[in-house]
Amino acid sequence: CLVYHGLQRRGAPFSALYLFALEAYMKFLIREKLIRSHNYSGCTFYLHFAAGVIPYSNDIAKLDVRHMKSSTLVFCLSNVPSTKGFLIYNGAHNKCIPIIGNDTITARPCDQISTNQMWRWTQCNQLQNSFSQTCLSAPETPVNWGRLKLSTCDCHDNHQVWACTDDVIRLHGTILNVNYGNRRGGDRVGLFQGTGSWSKWKVYGEDLRVCEKRKATDLEDFMIYNSAHDKCISIDGLSKVTARTCALTSPNRMWKWTKYGQLQSIFTHRCLTAPDPAVEWGRVELVDCDKNNGRQIWSCSEDFVRLPGTTLNLNFGNVQGGDYLVLYQGTGSWSKWKLFDKEKSICEKRKAANLERFMIYNSAHDKCISIDGLSKVTARTCALTSPNSMWKWTKYGQLQSIFTLGCPTAPDPQVDWGRVELAVCDKSNGRQIWSCSKDFLRLAGTTLNLNFGNVQGGDYLVLYQGTGSWSKWELFGKEKSICEKRKDNLSTSPRTQFTVQTTTRLGPSTRNPTEITTPTQSGKGFLIYSAAHNKCISIIGNDIITARTCDQISANQMWRWTACDQLQNSFSQTCLSAPETPVNWDRLKLSTCDCHDNHQVWACTDDFIRLHGTILNVNYGNRRGGDRVVLFQGTGSWSNWKVYGEDLRVCEKRKDVIVTTTPMLPTTPQPTTSPSTPIKISTATPTLPGFQIYSADHDKCISVSNIDVIAMSCDFDDVNQWWTWTNENQLKNQNLNKCLDVNGNIKDWARLHISVCDHLSLGQLWSCHHDLVHVIGTDLNMNYGNKAEPHIVLYSGTGQWSRWKIFGTSVNVCEAKPMIGFDHVEVF
Secondary structure (H helix, E strand, C coil), X not given: CHHHHHHCCCCCCCCHHHHHHHHHHHHHHHHCCCCEEXXXXXXXXXXXXXXXXXXXXXXXXXXCCCCCCCCCCCEEECCXXXXXXXXXXXXXXXXXXXXXXXXXXXXXXXXXXXXXXXXEECCCXXXXXXXXXXXXXXXXXXXXXXXXXXXXXXXXXXXXXXXXXXXXXXXXXXXXXXXXXXXXXCCCCEEECCXXXXXXXXXXXXXXXXXXXXXXXXXXXXXXXXXXCCEEEEEECCCEEEEECCCCCCHHHCEEECCCCCEEECCCCEEEECCCCCXXXXXXXXXXXXXXXXXXXXXXXXXXXXXXXXXXXXXXXXXXXXXXXXXXXXXXXXXXXXXXXXXXXXXXXXXXXXXXXXXXXXXXXXXXXXXXXXXXEEEECCCCCCHHXXXXXXXXXXXXXXXXXXXXXXXXXXXXXXXXXXXXXXXXCHHHCEEEECCEEEECCCCCEEECCCCCXXXXXXXXXXXXXXXXXXXXXXXXXXXXXXXCCCCCCCCCCCCCCCCCCCCCCCCCCCEEEEXXXXXXXXXXXXXXXXXXXXXXXXXXXXXXXXXXXXXXXXXXXXXXXXXXXXXXXCEEECCCCCCCCCXXXXXXXXXXXXXXXXXXXXXXXXXXXXXXXXXXXXXXHCCCCEEECCCCHHHCCEECCCCEEHHHHHHHCEEEEEECCCXXXXXXXXXXXXXXXCCCCCXXXXXXXXXXXXXXXXXXXXXXXXXXXXXXXXXXXXXXXCCCCCEEECCCCEEEEECCCCCCCCEEEEECCCXXXXXXXXXXXXXXXXXXXXXXXXXXXXXXXXXXEEECCCCHHHECEECCCCCEHHHHCCCCCCCCCCCC
16 A cells, blocks of 8 residues: 555655655545544544554654554644644535635535645734635725635735624625625635625534634734723623623624724724713713714723823723713722733724814813804813814814814904904915914914903904913813924914915925915816716706716716815715715715815726725616615726716816916015905915825825835825925925935835935935836836835836825826926936
């Protein structure tokens, strides 16, 4: 027999090929019940009812057989991870997931001996196949019926990260589940939104959910643990928050921080909310997350989870609280919480972007600055639960209301007792820029302070040159200057100001620095056309968005781009908007245009109109959507749109957002009452608008971490993602005021970082060739994804991972370079 002949080669190690053949033969003997197998300590022993044991090593190719006897047919394959791995089993089909070849993932009768069917969890929440050592991956654009594949395991690849909801294995951050058996999927395991029996999986032979084989990981989700009770915060039903025995396999006990400082349940996606009013023994409940609800914002003080601005901590176990999580001023062991199994504060899981908001407090009146209606700015009793009193700094030095997203704006002209009102935020409006001088909030470049309480001002916040107690403001509950919450330390030295027509952000510009630009909307509209249906997007009434036969005379079908990347309907003057929580098949709607509303911002990829920051495209015609225009992940013909009658992509109409120029005057004109006339015009060179550098293939933008240049998810509010060109072909980070540079020698795979701007440094000089951004005088391009993730590196390749655009546009990065008195010429 094969084994006997192998044993004649005494003193020689087995070859890998021989062992492969031997394993196959042993499996045959087991299936024929000629021998039996037994799992022990990570090895598979094959027994033939004979005496003797073979020593084994961990290196299968060096298995020593010198001590083997011809009568011994006891064998160990040492590298078979039988106890560490598990089979993923579907009860509806009575099959397990194996791999066939290098790329086929299907379902077959379960075989506990086959390493092709053996899987294990990695510490990055990936499912790794024991035979191929590769990881289960979703396609690049995950959609319904997308086939799963195997890829080299990469902790940075979001397409390899899986989460669990009951028996469902779900692609992290989506609603797409691992599925097998549907006709559209064929004989392959794929993705599908459904949660029926064909999407439910167990551990074969153990009646465990697949995620019960998962170890605790360092992802965003965590459990909140109280050692005194040996329990974790859990949810019971839709709203009750309590504490239960900690179980890593229970999604009811899993939480994550939102970027607004809320604690969100992984299971229900609702947020931990303090009672109203916030008092001792008040029950904490689960409520739909609302970033404007101050009762959902939590902070940490040592091991206490505290409602900001109060001394009330999360507590469990007191008689008064019963079986509920409550608020309590006490600081005993029943109010102390840590990360489960880590002995660390739960705030270590909190992102740095949290808690930018604050309240502006005047101790003389014991009140906080608040808004009343749409524009009135006043002062009211401080209430942490009131979003009307919550503010944050913008990166331009404005104070922005969390509730309305408007900015306090000084009157025109700026005089004593002039009322401060709320207006649409405009970074170019000097009357919205504030600085700090001790405890005074001062209009930048003046001696006028924010004041409340004088008879002349009435119930309004006003400007006043006085420096008394009614003009002094601090952070509520902290006795610190509110400028400590400011992201950037803008100069408080006097400077001249100017105003432009209201806008939120400007696109890239190549204007002459001696001009002021004023973006306006194009008066000319266009029709958005689907060739697959031979129809155009149209509105019916105030809220129905559908598709109808194209009519170039109908204003209902006419659209135009705004300067904020919104699609505005010419008839209603409202903007195309996604729902609050955008998912597949959600109907689009019309809303009042608001440059701060991310649900109105649209990007383009080829012929697709995509909701900014998502993979959801504008779609019409699917059965699930009915006669409405909806969002859908698919990229078929029903998601393709053109400009009717012009064979242009819709985003090619973005350039129709007109920029008008006003020549600089040599002297400062006198202020007038006309809102379209500049109050004062600076004679200094204006700063060019910033932009984000975007990789469409990775759907990420270039950012900075410490001094390293990396790729991250695009975030309009991340100040480290904004760049501008200098006049010396350098890319400067607007927030850090440093330039993109090569770390060390200029060569393949050299990492990029930022350093002090020096136009004599060759590593800081950049130009473009189409979408490639390269070091001038070389063929080395900025690249992401090939090596050293998440770092940006240099690479001589010209593939998709080396191609960059200005985020939200279809133009290359060099289109934002300034003109210096002559037509722009690219340097190669």
